[in-house]
Amino acid sequence: MANKSVFASIKGRLLPKATARNAHAAPAYAYSDAHALAQVAVTGTFGGMFYQSPQEELEYVVDVAEAVDTRFLARAAIYARKSGHMKDMPAVLLAVLARRDPVLFRAVFDRVVDNGKMLRTFVQVIRSGQTGRKSLGSAPKAMVQNWLNAASDRALLNANIGNDPSLADVIKMVHPKPASPEREALFAWIVGRPCNAALLPQAVRGWMAYNETGKGPVPDVPFQMLTQLDLSAHDWARIARNGSWQMVRQNLNTFHRHGVFGVARSVEHVAALLRNPEAIAKARAFPYQLMVAAQNVAADMPHQIVDALHDAMEIAVQNVPKIAGQVVVCPDVSGSMTWSVTGYRPGATSAVRHVDVAALTAAAFARVNRGCQVLPFDFDVRDVRLRPRDTILTNAERLAALGGGGTNCSAPLKWLNGRGRSPDLVVFVSDNQSWVDARTGGQATAMMKEWEVIKRRNPKARLVCIDIAPYGTTQAQTREDVLNIGGFSDAVFGQIAAFAAGRAGSDHWVGKIEKIEL
Known part of the structure; x- marks a missing residue:
């Protein structure tokens, strides 16, 4: 033979x-260059992996981002954010694009930077120098300024949660020119400068008053701004009723700890929100995020809440x-x-x-x-x-x-x-x-x-x-x-x-x- x-x-x-x-x-x-970028765009997280360090992953991402044409790079950044629901990766791809093609970068910036956290992440990535430049440069600076001026008061308050960089740091870097006295006052308050409090948004004024007196209605500000206040179980229940699907999912144990589920109708409201198909779709939730919530709820969490998480999972994978x-x-x-x-x-x-x-x-x-x-x-x-x-x-x-x-x-x-x-x-x-x-x-x-x-x-x-x-x-x-x-x-x-x-x-x-x- x-x-x-x-x-x-x-x-x-x-x-x-x-x-x-x-x-x-x-x-x-091996994947083609385009496929390699697409794959890493929706799986890369820049954490230490089993076979790869964070720095090795970042270098790989930058290499494949350099290997494709800029139009595919721009599309991959959009896809990573809108369909992949990624957090850090879209900012990294956008930062590479800013250096390679400033015109195309301007065209897609708002489709990738869709909230204040993404804005701060983008600035952090640029300033790190890991994508080829350490300063923002004219095009990125202009787009960050535009975002700050066009954002709603609520979007700015949400963006004001977090550090490294904080929103105050970003404002100090790009020096946006406020279009109104009200926006000028809000920028000043965010960076810690004296301002005319009467010109601040009602939500901020309400938060300041509640913080000083502990009286009045719970201010309508981002959840993180409320955690430092002395609130009753009924106050926490109102927060839960007004919260987004994602915020409520992430804070079930916090609400339980503060007695929310002992307040009338709170269990029913939260359970209904968790299994609401429209709210789940709007949250752009990963199905595995519901797994996290279900696996980590307190042992004595009301069974209606646990059942709602299981129902939400059935909906999330429909x-x-x-x-x-x-x-x-x-x-x-x-x-x-x-x-x-x-x-x-x-x-x-x-x-x-x-x-x-x-x-x-x-x-x-x-x-x-x-x-x-x-x-x-x-x-x-x-x-x-x-x-x-x-x-x-x-x-x-x-x-x-x-x-x-x-x-x-x-x-x-x-x-x-x-x-x-x-x-x-x-x-x-x-x-x-x-x-x-x-x-x-x-x-x-x-x-x-x-x-x-x-x-x-x-x-x-x-x-x-x-x-x-x-x-x-x-x-x-x-x-x-x-x-x-x-x-x-x-x-x-x-x-x-x-x-x-x-x-x-x-x-x-x-x-x-x-x-x-x-």
């Missing part, structure tokens, strides 16, 4: 050879597509997936891990697609049984509890092949840093070899790899039947639905970004 290592079958030779090495130096496929045919979802539960989705940053580390996101996605698919098979994996496929009548959160917690071993992305496909299964859609949720199944010699990855076997049985089968960590490589090369997509938000669900139904090709995700109008 001829040497099979040389005279491989035609199918084997047509498999794409690995083009890169991942964090374990195992064979992998965009999970219902797929015709057999669906298999493969959440990666390996050790590297136990890292926080935000990375590790002092005072800002999320309790939610990548494995929680993967498990939540799998549980949501299983809820919507009856008969969906879930194959969690690390070294091999792990044995777990999900209960269809349990809530998404309960099943997600059951999956996430498996986390711990090495990464073997080919294991679920090998498991399917060993049983002769021919699914129509396979969805992976992973950081893609497979090494247990590493092969040498520059051939295709083990995952692609196993996928090819499935394709022989079911030529119409499609593979989706949801990449939730910014490492820049995948185990399955993008092609007509393989979609690589990144992100934590439910925006990925619509992309999967279109791909699975044959309404979009494997370039759909990057193509969607490219279609953003500038």
Whole structure:
């Protein structure tokens, strides 16, 4: 017999050879520059990751931002903010754009900097010097001035929460020219200069009076400004009734601690808000944020509030597509997936891990697609049984509890092949840093070899790899039947639905970004 290592079958030779090495130096496929930027734009958080330090991630982001044309860079910044709901990444991409193309930067600034926190983050990024300049420069300075002058009083009060830099620091840097005596007074109050108090917004005057006397109605100011006041349980209940969905979700334990849920009708109001579909959509909430709230509420939290969080989760994942045919979802539960989705940053580390996101996605698919098979994996496929009548959160917690071993992305496909299964859609949720199944010699990855076997049985089968960590490589090369997509938000669900139904090709995700109008 001829040497099979040389005279491989035609199918084997047509498999794409690995083009890169991942964090374990195992064979992998590199993304194109545009795809790499798109992927990091919706997963990068600049925290310490399992395989990557914050500085290494930042350098990688700047490199890929430099590699694409400025129009795609501008679109990626918009997509990261509007669809990916990211916080720091859009500001970094916008800062690179400010240096590369000031005209285009001006055109998209307001679509990325949509609140005061993003404004302060953008200024912080520029001043750090990490994106190529240390001073704001004429175009960024002008856009920051415009934002300050055009913002509502409420937006400025919200922006005045936080430091490094504070809003006062920003105002001192750019010296905006106030368009009215009232705005001049507000700027002066923010930076701590003497001002005519009569010209300040009613909310500020109310806060000042309450702070001095402790009497009168609770002022209508941002929640953080109220925490230093001596408030009664009824006052806190009014705050809860007036709060946004996101603020209420984040402060359930605070309200409980201050006796809010002992005030008449407060439990009913908060529960109704938490499960309100319009409020959830407006908050642009990540489904995993509800997981955080549910996992961290006080043990004696009223059961109506806990039930509302579970209901909210069912609503938050309603965009999970219902797929015709057999669906298999493969959440990666390996050790590297136990890292926080935000990375590790002092005072800002999320309790939610990548494995929680993967498990939540799998549980949501299983809820919507009856008969969906879930194959969690690390070294091999792990044995777990999900209960269809349990809530998404309960099943997600059951999956996430498996986390711990090495990464073997080919294991679920090998498991399917060993049983002769021919699914129509396979969805992976992973950081893609497979090494247990590493092969040498520059051939295709083990995952692609196993996928090819499935394709022989079911030529119409499609593979989706949801990449939730910014490492820049995948185990399955993008092609007509393989979609690589990144992100934590439910925006990925619509992309999967279109791909699975044959309404979009494997370039759909990057193509969607490219279609953003500038």
